[in-house]
Amino acid sequence: MTELLKGKLLAENIRDKAKARIDKLDHPPGLAVILVGNDPASHLYVALKEKAARDVGIYFEKFSYPDHITDYELVGKIKELNERDDINGIIVQLPLPEQDEDTIVSAIDESKDVDGFHPKNRRKLGAGEPTLAPPVALAVMRLIEASHQPLKGKKAVVIGNSHVFAEPVMQILQEQGIATSFLPRDESALAAKARIADIIVVAVGEADFLKADMVKDGAIIIDVGTNKKEDATIGDTSKEAFQKAAFVSPVPGGVGPLTVAYLLMNVMRAAEIQESKS
Numbered sequence: 420m421t422e423l424l425k426g427k428l429l430a431e432n433i434r435d436k437a438k439a440r441i442d443k444l445d446h447p448p449g450l451a452v453i454l455v456g457n458d459p460a461s462h463l464y465v466a467l468k469e470k471a472a473r474d475v476g477i478y479f480e481k482f483s484y485p486d487h488i489t490d491y492e493l494v495g496k497i498k499e500l501n502e503r504d505d506i507n508g509i510i511v512q513l514p515l516p517e518q519d520e521d522t523i524v525s526a527i528d529e530s531k532d533v534d535g536f537h538p539k540n541r542r543k544l545g546a547g548e549p550t551l552a553p554p555v556a557l558a559v560m561r562l563i564e565a566s567h568q569p570l571k572g573k574k575a576v577v578i579g580n581s582h583v584f585a586e587p588v589m590q591i592l593q594e595q596g597i598a599t600s601f602l603p604r605d606e607s608a609l610a611a612k613a614r615i616a617d618i619i620v621v622a623v624g625e626a627d628f629l630k631a632d633m634v635k636d637g638a639i640i641i642d643v644g645t646n647k648k649e650d651a652t653i654g655d656t657s658k659e660a661f662q663k664a665a666f667v668s669p670v671p672g673g674v675g676p677l678t679v680a681y682l683l684m685n686v687m688r689a690a691e692i693q694e695s696k697s
Contacts (some may be wrong), residue, residue, distance in 0.1 A: 421661060424562045424668040430676035437683040438475040448690035449478040449506040456486040456516040460624060460645040465512055471679045477686055486516040493518060494526040501528040507690040508533035520583050530693060533685040536583050545590050551689060554681035556587040558674050559620055559641050566639050566666040571596035575618035578602045588620055621655045631659035639666045643674045
């Protein structure tokens, strides 16, 4: 029987710790989120982040833009937020409709990059240096650990649309002795390459994308996808693939709550670091 890796309970403990540390700061930390386009999953994620931030005492601002906003305009807003003392963390909700993700993310001050996707923070993570690690990567690793399976020597694949997302996940898994590779969603022989993996991290944003013929019996599946299907929120994993796995993170209630919890912790950490330097 497939066992669920529930992130919601794990997230509550992390959020409580973040709130306790935020309460000790001289001023409430501030989080700014830039949201581009009308993707339902992105709007859902931002709404969850806003509620969670306010619940623990983080000041929150959202900036919404149409699909066609230019890179230049987004970079201009980010530079403005970089200069604001009341904003300690900045997020650009990914994926972007048509803008260049690397250009936009690189414009964020690395000390305010609470998503951990800035090139400098990614390099620090790869080198094992202290940095703001991506909350989604921390969430993926925490759920894998919750399976209580021996991990060293396991093989993992990250199936996704973006290297910006995949690289930090791969780095954190590799630090735990898990041999990890990236498979773009249009990879040739995707099923055959995924089927040899002990761990599959899937984040393509397509309902039922991960089919049974892509999953090894007894695998661990971490589903990062969020999709709407018949008014229900579901992940990227089909029912048949779900049943082949030994452990699966549910959608909702898996990666999402943990990612938000680790984001709150990063905002608190960024505020502490910036306060110590002022």
